[in-house]
Amino acid sequence: MNDNGNPHLPVSMTDGSTRSWSTGKWKMPISIFFRDARLVFKTDALGMEILQIAIPAAMALAADPIASLIDTAFIGRLGPVELAAVGVSIAIFNQASKITIFPLVSITTSFVAEEETVGRLGSEPNDDVKVVKEPTKNNELEEAVPDDVGLEKLENGAGVSRERKDPIQDDDSNTAMLVAPVVVDVGSKSNKEKRHIPSASTALVIGGILGILQTLFLVFGAKILLGFMGVKSGSPMLNPAKKYLELRALGAPAVLLSLAMQGVFRGFKDTKTPLYATVLGDLTNIILDPILIFSCHLGVSGAAIAHVLSQYLISLILLLGLMKQVNLLPPSMKELQFRRFLKNGVLLLARVIAVTFCVTLAASMAARLGSTPMAAFQICLQVWMTSSLLADGLAVAGQAILASAFAEKDYSKATAAASRVLQMGFVLGLGLAVVVGVGLRFGSGVFSKDDNVQNIIFIGIPVMPS
Incomplete structure (x- = not known):
């Protein structure tokens, strides 16, 4: 509401006029997509803030799929059967992970950004002037x-x-x-003092619990899940797929914890720390892959072990960095915000299930066609995921900026940030469509030398960029 109690938010326009956006129905007019569109490439304060958050976030998000692409290239040298088997296992693991990862990371980012902003504003002197x-x-x-x-x-x-x-x-x-009134900064604290963010502690607890549950679910249900995906008992893909999935499942707690901590850092608008940790972990994965797969003759098991070790390394780096900034142990269990997380995560959970179900269903249908179509599908899927995650960097920036703007009641900035992120996302999507189409046409041989696999990839090129 504005000062007159009207449930409309005045938004400053570029011509100096104001426009009211209705918040009562939580709807924005379609013109939000075109508002100040000429500024989409402008490096003003808002543009720089978005880029400073989005670029490291996009690089961190793309680092893991890029490492998976390199995994795919190494495993492809073992043969189409092994590549198809790993593709099915990764599809199952991603389905189980994304159901919990996306709601956890998104909610953590928003809550931490809100609490950090409120805490910062609360520490700034306003009415805290003592007499x-x-x-x-x-x-x-x-x-x-x-x-x-x-x-x-x-x-x-x-x-x-x-x-x-x-x-x-x-x-x-x-x-x-002599009367000397003294202004006391009640909220002033040492810069070295750790922050207390209840949502950060809650996210780590939830991430750890979900990671353990996911490990148990995937290890004990591996054969059933693979059967559901079309890998039957007599299939040559069953044994390598089962080995890879069971070993990869051991890294689920590290994956959930590392992404929960990335959500905390994103809430602080710090996307560089997760980038450094992710790059170091993925480099470790890339180095270990040929050693464990070929030198140690572990095959697909070596690829899974390398990936798991890299995930625990990423978690350790992020945990050490987070412990320097935040008190992770809450004063009491009552401060943990389980109800708040669950309440806001239900709708996000439904959205993720719907999205990942389509990908999992497609992987299941490809697996039923045989190892060659499944191998081609796995290559296309990894390339598509890598390119699409680049756009998620903009989503991270928008989420952190919007949460802070709403906490500060700066609705004009919130509207401008939403418009700019949408417009930048559209431009990025057009660019990625061209890169993916051309890249697959001339670079598919990097992932597989099998002519049949490459022919199927070429068939899917017109669909993937769209």
């Missing part, structure tokens, strides 16, 4: 610094005191009592 009383012989004089003056002083430095130029004379004495 200092100095007694005189006959009465008590008190004076408080006005809010606007106190805030101006605190912006220049906390703990500033102001003295009156005219001393106050007592009626019965020539002694002057």
Whole structure:
């Protein structure tokens, strides 16, 4: 509501006029897609803030699929059967992971950004100005610094005191009592002091629990799940697929915890720390792949072990970095926000199930066609996922900026950020369509030398970029 109680939010336009967006129905007009479209490439303050968050986030998000592409290239050297088997296992693992990962990371990012902004605003002096009383012989004089003056002083430095130029004379004495009201920055803290973010602790607890449950589910249900995907008992894909899935499942707790911590860092608008951790972990995976797959003759098991070790390394790096900034242990269990996470995660969970179900169904149908179509499908899927995740960097930036803007009640910035992110996403999508189409046409041989596999990939090229 505005000052008059009207449930409309005034938004400043570029021509100086204002426009009211209705929030009562939680709907935005279609013109939001075209608002200030000419600024889509402008590197103003908002554009730079989006890019500074989005670029490292996109690189971090793309790092794991790129590592998976390299996995696919190494496994493809073992043969189409092994490649198809790993493709089925990865589809199952991704389906189980994404159901929990997307809601957890998205909610964590929003909640942490909101709590961090509210905490920062709460630490800034506003009404936290204390009144200092100095007694005189006959009465008590008190004076408080006005809010606007106190805030101006605190912006220049906390703990500033102001003295009156005219001393106050007592009626019965020539002694002057100097009244010195002191502005106290109640919220000022040491920069080295750790922050207490309840949603961060909650996210780690939920991530750990979900990771353990996912491991148990995939290990003990591997054969049943593979059968559901079309890998029957007599299939040559069954044994390598089962080995890969069971070993890969051991890394589920690390995957959930690392992504929960990435959500915390994103809430802080820090996407560089997750990038460094992810790149280091994926480089470890790439180095271990040929050693374990070929030198140690472990085959698909070696690929799974390399991936699991890299995920635990990423989790360890992020945990050490997070412990320097946040008190991860809450004062009491009551501060954990399980109900809040569950309440806001239901709709996101339904969305993710619907999206990943389509991908899993497609993988199941490809597996039923045989190892060659499944191998081609796995290559196309990995390329598509890698390119699509680049756009998620913009989503991360938009999410963090919007959460902070709403916490600050800066609705004009929220509207501008939403418009800019949508427009940048559209432009990025057009560019990725061209890159994916051309790249697959001339680079599919990197993933498989089988002519039949490449022919099926060429058939899917017109569909994938769209």
